[in-house]
Amino acid sequence: MSTLTLESSNEQKIESKETLLEIKNVKKFFPVKKSLLQFNKEQTYVQAVNDVSFSILKGETYGLVGESGCGKSTTGRTLLKLIEPTEGEAIYNGKDIFKLSGQELRKVRQDIQMVFQDPYSSLNPRKRIGKTLEEPLVIHNIGTPKERTEIVMEILSKVGLQLEHYFRYPHEFSGGQRQRIGLARALILNPKLLIMDEPVSALDVSIQSQILNLLKTLQSDFDLSYLFISHDMSVIRHVSDRIGVMYLGKLVEEAPTDELFANPLHPYTQALLSAVPVPKSGAKKERIILEGELPSPMNPPSGCVFHTRCPFAMDRCKMEVPMKKEIANGHHIACHLYDK
């Protein structure tokens, strides 16, 4: 780990910031349809998100990382109530988002916006870019038509697009440009928190860095907080202040970026980090290879969900669910190995 250089420098001030959004024990279980022949069997669920708690501070980027199907995206969508959560709370401005509806929910949605993964399907192909961008303003009754156009023009130049793009259709843009439009749509209401569901994974690497740098500039310009969901460790490392690692619907480790990369504690995080390629020839790297397959979220293992693949699994791991606890300053982990 000594070869890793540290890119972001502003992580030290985190403790003093106030909490923007607090997520407590969120669960999302999707019911599995039973066939008619199994009418006497119990209802089974896909446990997509199982008891996840974390909080996002003002002005920070919280990275959520994990392999495919571990529930990162579901967590993000649940926060906006795009998917109804099964259980849990998300406290924003002293109110539980999950209990809101109607006008109040709409107000919260004005403050929390989302950027989607696929820039190709996230824009309405029948609407000109200008109309797409004005739509949120119309929904929330902001400004006269003329003012709306001005706001759109301003935001277009902010995200690095030209004014003439106002009248173009989505299919006339490249993937990177579309993602900029998606960003503009999220930013136009002056939100406080942006939930980004793998915003760069559909783009090629040079465009990725452009978008990531744009995100950093926008964050300081608009005083934004990000919840950044990704499976790409190097991207997450570049943008995040704090990182949460998810495995099979559970948050297994949470730490400031530098701390996590320098000192990963959870066996899963260690394996995940060892898979990141190191750009230095001759550097010896010990790759931790996990045995076995990812268990089905329909029938997760008892105790610690990771015990089936963990190289350090003990008997206790099969019986007891590990609780989240703080090991060092801001470094939380859910693992029996560090129980003293």
Add this chain to the structure above:
Amino acid sequence: MENIGSTLTLSEARKKLKKEQQQLLKKRFFSNYSMVIGLVIVIFLMLLSFVGPYLTSYGPLDLEVNNRLQAPNADHLLGTDNFGRDLLTRIVYGARASISVGLSIAIITSIIGLAIGLYASYYKRLDQILMRICDGLMAIPGILLAIALMAALGPKVENVIIALSIVFTPYVARIVRSAALVVREQTYIEAMKAQGASSTRIIWLHVAPNVLSPLIVQATFIFADSIITEAALSFLGAGIPAPAPSWGNILYDGKLVIFNAWWMTVFPGLLIIIAVIGLNSMGDGLRDIMDPHYKKVTKKRSKAVKGKEEVA
């Protein structure tokens, strides 16, 4: 092209862009042959049905018993029918009946079918109810259902429209629903929800424009089909009542004397064919123009633009 925006002021840029877009639309329209051909045919039919009656020298019900079943000649350009009525006059008057019936049915079924299809695709409970009703209506053969409705309502032009609208609406609703089910799973609909848009807004402003293509094709098909079905109804005595002309009436009158007077079936039949071809090609053209994705037109357009630039 790329740097125009940054050097111009906002309003100037907007004006310029709007003009450019209008020109593009014009070019797109005229490079779309099926649209132009279809539109010409439809305009011709409209003129025929609304101006034509003032130009004919006979009435549609004027009988000339001596001149029954005359072949086309100078006095009667398209000949006369089995009661000695001038065929051209009857076709012109019939155009009005047939086209207004077809047009009203196409409009009514597309509006109602669109609403039913959209709401069925969006609300799962409603889907079950509405689609089972549609299944029920579709299970009965169309003509039979129309005859039953006509028997209940009485033979009148308005009732033909009502009956055929009920017969054809389920077909539109089905097609709209299946297209809308695809659209509603798209990320941009989820994005609108995340923005806080109401269901009504999402359904009508975001889902509806994306199901227009199949709807337009289906609507033009229904226009054509309802002209034919109305003809069949008239033949069975359940359509537009007998002496009043419609293309269907004339066609079925002609069927009785088809071996003696070919003109009585050929000319109204020809007009039905022309109307159907014209409407279908206009429908195809409309679909292409309204779809910003349409590849063929955009290719043609970009070539045309390039050619112009080179000349300039």
